Amino acid sequence: MPHSTAPRLRIPAALLLAWVAxxxxxxxxxxxxxxxxxxLSRPASSAVPPxxxxxxxxxxxxxxxxxxxxxxxTGPEGGTVFALAVEPRTGAAYAGKDGVWKxxxxxxxxxxxxxxxxxxxxxxxxxxxxxxxxxxxxxxxFRSTDGAATWERLSSLTPPxxxxxxxxxxxxxxxxxxxxxxxxxxxxxxxxTILAGTDGTGLWRSTDSGAHWExxxxxxxATTVDSIAFDPLHPDVVYAAGVESLGSKWMGAVYRSADGGxxxxxxxxxxxxxxxxxxxxxxxPDVVYAxxxxxxxxxxxGAKWEKVVAGGVFAFGAYDEGRSHVRFAAALAGFYRKxxxxxGWTKDLPESGLPSTPWAHALxxxxxxxxxxxTRTGVFASxxxxxxxxxxxxxxxxxxxxxxxxxxxxxxxxxxGATEGGMYRSLDGGGTWxxxxxxxxxxFLSAIAVEQRHPERAWLATxxxxxxxxxxxxxxxxxxxxxxTLAIAIDPSDESxxxxxxxxxxxxxxxxxxxxxxxxxxxxxxxxxxxxxGSPGLLWVGTMNGICRIDPSAAAxxxxxxxxxxxxxAIAIDPxxxxxxxxxxxxxxxxETRNRGKAWARHPRARYQSLAxxxxxxxxxxxxxxxxxxxxxxxxFARVGVDGPTRVPxxxxxxxGRLQIFASTLEGVYRATLE
Numbered sequence: 001m002p003h004s005t006a007p008r009l010r011i012p013a014a015l016l017l018a019w020v021a022x023x024x025x026x027x028x029x030x031x032x033x034x035x036x037x038x039x040l041s042r043p044a045s046s047a048v049p050p051x052x053x054x055x056x057x058x059x060x061x062x063x064x065x066x067x068x069x070x071x072x073x074t075g076p077e078g079g080t081v082f083a084l085a086v087e088p089r090t091g092a093a094y095a096g097k098d099g100v101w102k103x104x105x106x107x108x109x110x111x112x113x114x115x116x117x118x119x120x121x122x123x124x125x126x127x128x129x130x131x132x133x134x135x136x137x138x139x140x141x142f143r144s145t146d147g148a149a150t151w152e153r154l155s156s157l158t159p160p161x162x163x164x165x166x167x168x169x170x171x172x173x174x175x176x177x178x179x180x181x182x183x184x185x186x187x188x189x190x191x192x193t194i195l196a197g198t199d200g201t202g203l204w205r206s207t208d209s210g211a212h213w214e215x216x217x218x219x220x221x222a223t224t225v226d227s228i229a230f231d232p233l234h235p236d237v238v239y240a241a242g243v244e245s246l247g248s249k250w251m252g253a254v255y256r257s258a259d260g261g262x263x264x265x266x267x268x269x270x271x272x273x274x275x276x277x278x279x280x281x282x283x284x285p286d287v288v289y290a291x292x293x294x295x296x297x298x299x300x301x302g303a304k305w306e307k308v309v310a311g312g313v314f315a316f317g318a319y320d321e322g323r324s325h326v327r328f329a330a331a332l333a334g335f336y337r338k339x340x341x342x343x344g345w346t347k348d349l350p351e352s353g354l355p356s357t358p359w360a361h362a363l364x365x366x367x368x369x370x371x372x373x374x375t376r377t378g379v380f381a382s383x384x385x386x387x388x389x390x391x392x393x394x395x396x397x398x399x400x401x402x403x404x405x406x407x408x409x410x411x412x413x414x415x416x417g418a419t420e421g422g423m424y425r426s427l428d429g430g431g432t433w434x435x436x437x438x439x440x441x442x443x444f445l446s447a448i449a450v451e452q453r454h455p456e457r458a459w460l461a462t463x464x465x466x467x468x469x470x471x472x473x474x475x476x477x478x479x480x481x482x483x484x485t486l487a488i489a490i491d492p493s494d495e496s497x498x499x500x501x502x503x504x505x506x507x508x509x510x511x512x513x514x515x516x517x518x519x520x521x522x523x524x525x526x527x528x529x530x531x532x533x534g535s536p537g538l539l540w541v542g543t544m545n546g547i548c549r550i551d552p553s554a555a556a557x558x559x560x561x562x563x564x565x566x567x568x569x570a571i572a573i574d575p576x577x578x579x580x581x582x583x584x585x586x587x588x589x590x591x592e593t594r595n596r597g598k599a600w601a602r603h604p605r606a607r608y609q610s611l612a613x614x615x616x617x618x619x620x621x622x623x624x625x626x627x628x629x630x631x632x633x634x635x636x637f638a639r640v641g642v643d644g645p646t647r648v649p650x651x652x653x654x655x656x657g658r659l660q661i662f663a664s665t666l667e668g669v670y671r672a673t674l675e
Contacts, residue, residue: 056658056675057616059631066629069641069661069672076416076424076433076668078378078391079399084364085123086372087147089130093364093372094148095379096120098398098666100135102148108395109379112148122197124179134194134210136176141196143210154210157196175199180228180238182260188236189260195238197225203240205261219264220255226276231285236260239267239288239302241278254278254290256302267302279316283325283340289316295329295336295345309336309345314361319369319384326384330360330373337387346387353389354380355422355435377422377435391435401664402649405448407455409656413472415458416669417445423460425473429660430671436473449488451495459498461485466500466513479513489529491537492575499539501526506541508552519550519557530571532579538596540582542568547584549597563600565591572611572618583618583634585611590620590634603634614653615674619661621648627663627672645670 058066083096092104099113100120118137126132131147142151178197182189192209195216203225204213222242231237238257243250252275255264269275269290277291290296290305291313298305312332319326325340334354336345348354355377362374369384378393400419407413412429423436423445444463451457460467466482469475483502491497499519500507506519506526521541528542539550541559544567548559565586574581577594584591585608592601608620618630620637626646628637640661650664658675 054657055615056656058629058659058674059615059617061674065674066638066640067642069644069674071641071644071663071670071672073397073665073667074426074430074433074669074671075397076399076401076418076435077395077397078393078435079397079418080376081362081374081379081396082119082121083123083135084362084372084374084379085125085133086364086366087125087130087133088127088367090147091366091368092147093366094123094125094133095374095396096123096135096362100133100148100151101396101398103395109393110395113151114149115151115153116142117153118175121175121177122179124181126181127183128191134179134181136179136196138175141176141179141210156211157204157206157213177224177226178228178240180230182235183230183232184235186236186260188262189230193235193260195228195240195261197228197240197242199224202242203228203261216257216261216264218262219266222253222255227278229278229280229288231280232282233285237280237285237301239278239280240264241275241290241292243275249273252276252292254288254296254302267298267305269296269298269302269305272296274312277313277315279318281327282318283320289327289329291316291329291331315363317363317365317371319365319371321367321369324369324384328363328365328371330363332359332361334358335360335373335382335389337385339385348387348389352382352387353391397668398666399668400666401669403445403448404650404652404662404664404669405450405458406652406654406660406662407450408452409654409660411455413450413455414652414662414669415448415450415473416664417448417460423473423476427472429654430662430669433669434473436476446486447488449490449498451490452492453495457495459488459490459500461488461500468512482507482513482516487526487529487542489531489539491531493533493535493537497531497536499529499531501529501541506539506550508539519552519559521559523548523559523562528568528571528584530573530582532573532582532596533575534579538579540571540573540584542571542584542586544568547571547586547591563591563597565602569607569609570611572613574613574618576616581633583611583613585609585620592633594633601633605634605637609648610650612651612653614655615659619651619653621651621663623647623649627651627661640674641672644672 081095085094095101101109102112103109118139120135122136124134133144135142141154144151177199180195182193185191194206196204203216205216206213222244225242227241229239238261240255243252252272253270254267257264275292279289281287286301288298294307295309296305297308315330317328327338329336335348338345358375360373360375364372371382373380380389381392382389401416403417405415414426416424424433426433446461449459456472463484466479466485467476485500487501489499497510503525507516509516523545526541530540531537536552546562546564548562550557567587570585572583581594589604608622610621612619621627626644626648627640630637645665648663652662654660661672663670
């Protein structure tokens with residue numbers, strides 16, 4: 001950061017609590033050596049009470065515990081936020097993701113989406129009407145006049161769901177992509193002037209607060225408009241960043257209007273791929289910034305542009321108070337600041353507190369100088385001139401969790417892999433969650449496997465390869481030489497033996513993959529793995545074409561006895577059967593064998609995504625019926641609880657005196673207890 005004589009800003013305690021209060025998150029930029037941690041430290045107040053001494057078996061329980069089970073969403077907090085806005089007069093902050101979330105008066109974030117549908121891609125507060133907020137979603141443009149307590153859809157503006165010409169639009173999201181409200185009234189921008197950008201039909205203009213709309217096409221050929229910025233000192237002047245088709249390419253440009261958005265002309269910045277943002281300096285109207293493949297700066301209203309920073313840039317902001325004049329840019333690689341009067345932008349240091357791969361793509365600046373930045377792991381807060389960041393996602397959830405891994409009863413260790421936000425860990429049975437260092441893009445996380453005798457040891461299968469931890473996720477180590485991994489299985493009889501499925505083979509190792517043996521598949525790739533108890537245990541392999549088994553003790557281990565049941569998504573083994581009873585979730589239903597694959601019985605049910613055997617029962621999850629349990633090997637199922645989640649890609653069960661059931665969902669991790 002450049003030096004300045006301005007005094008350092010202090011954040012009022014109440015606002016600091018609203019945006020900064022959050023459980024401590026561990027962020028390690030480089031994974032250190034991973035020592036074994038024993039015992040693990042846990043929060044002083046555990047969310048898991050002592051377990052009863054007798055083992056709980058749901059299939060022999062006569063009290064109806066399965067039907068009475070209650071589910072609660074436990075977190076994690078954070079995840080991708082697509083839009084941020086702050087109301088200057090009230091200090092309320094709004095976050096857009098799958099709905100709207102709000103924080104004010106020192107409180108955590110809370111849902112504020114009554115009447116609103118769709119993923120929120122754009123937010124704008126009215127500068128003249130406190131409590132009036134606009135939200136652009138895939139379902140249309142919504143308005144709230146009571147501070148996001150309730151929402152109404154402006155039905156007069158119907159968003160496109162795709163490009164009208166049926167063309168492929170890169171980075172297309174569908175629906176509304178931008179919204180801006182005129183800062184004050186002029187002859188050309190009367191009261192109620194709103195501009196809205198869409199993904200497919202360009203830009204629309206309303207001069208009666210959204211009751212009626214007209215498409216702005218004069219001089220604006222862009223079919224997708226991602227950003228709109230009024231000149232705060234001259235609201236007749238408006239800029240828009242849009243994308244249009246130029247033959248086989250989609251190129252971005254910045255456009256300028258001098259009559260409140262009726263007529264447009266292209267500025268000198270054009271022909272840029274991924275150009276997505278435009279921002280007018282509030283103190284110097286001729287200074288305009290554009291973001292996309294870098295930061296572009298114009299000092300003459302768009303006549304000339306200069307690229308001043310390289311890299312993907314998604315949002316801008318400004319803070320002006322007293323002698324403090326700071327400009328901000330949120331980017332894939334982090335966060336940039338610029339002090340007015342000082343040449344150049346400064347990137348916040350890697351140790352500033354942001355995630356190691358932030359993908360900061362939205363920001364908002366409060367009147368008190370608190371900057372909010374949305375990253376893929378949640379919201380972070382910073383003072384305008386500080387250059388350091390603190391997690392500020394307390395109460396903010398709705399994270400798409402796909403994969404779960406759990407330790408044994410008594411360990412209270414649970415791992416969660418989220419599409420948005422990476423890896424999380426709980427040491428108190430899901431009561432609280434900690435963000436773990438990201439080693440791989442979470443979209444490409446395939447599986448989590450946890451050692452039951454040492455649950456601080458876990459494995460991740462990702463498209464980057466295989467990762468392992470020996471300290472409950474505090475750090476992760478990439479296993480050298482292992483390509484993209486799709487599934488993992490740990491031998492329950494000897495947990496030093498680990499199997500990993502790649503695109504072409506299954507690898508077996510008993511020394512942490514310092515050495516490995518290749519088990520060839522005649523029908524790769526494998527989609528699910530499981531190991532029967534034994535010395536060595538039989539390996540069961542599910543593929544896109546069926547299921548087979550491998551005997552590792554054979555002279556030439558090979559997959560035999562294929563069951564041609566199509567795609568296999570999960571395999572579960574009843575350990576009390578000695579490994580004889582095996583269950584496979586397939587596209588055709590659940591297949592069951594009680595003699596190690598010599599004969600199979602098919603139970604035609606809806607496709608299940610995940611299976612788990614615990615307490616003498618078979619648990620299954622689906623994207624239609626949530627979590628269910630079977631007491632007859634998959635022939636019939638009963639729903640666990642009455643108000644549980646319905647779209648559940650993964651289930652994990654910790655057996656013992658009580659059964660802790662965890663469900664991964666689009667909102668986060670749900671937990672239920674049977675005892």
